[in-house]
Amino acid sequence: EVQLVQSGAEVKKPGESLKISCKGSAYSFATYWIGWVRHLPGKGLEWMGIIFPGDSDTRYSPSFQGQVSMSVDKSINTAYLQWGSLKASDSAIYYCARARVSSSWDAFDLWGQGTMVSVSS
């Protein structure tokens, strides 16, 4: 089955680091852009950035540039979203999503189940 499976929920303290993952299966992972989307409680969706697993080309939204880091390990079909120092305001659900068309940024037709990140002292 074509799917994206994300890592489980995380509970962290402010200032801690975190890396969450998104594993693709049953498709050519290296050839489809993977995006990350934030959903804040009670708020809308936010486009964070997008990465191409084939060559790790990464584009960030200005709102998230310098706040998070995206990476991939195409040998294990996995994309990552990383924080160096979490803040309480990072508490949200984070989704990874695949662009619809190979080698093109496009609408997101395949989504992970989401990873809930809670940051509290």
Place this chain on the structure above:
Amino acid sequence: DIVLTQSPGTLSLSPGERATLSCRASQTVSGNYLAWYQRKPGQAPRLLIYGASRRATGIPDRFSGSGSGTDFSLTISRLEPEDFAVYYCHQYGSSPPGTFGQGTKVEIK
């Protein structure tokens, strides 16, 4: 960045009624690269429409998208009980970054 403004914020309708949701962009969306998603509580978003008017695989034909340039809309011709959810537009343009609208909640009247 392109800002997408959705209206109304909330739409209160009854099953069987027609829903029309609007998404206005602060500048022209190149290539009409505009998508619509449905999101229900506890679930990931689901792609409904891409390219402003093309239905994604498996989406019922009661969902339709239209528009070009800066003004786009999503129409649900007859609301089914499972259609009550939050809907987001998303422009993916010719290059990143993409942006989402703030969402329209379709609730049961």
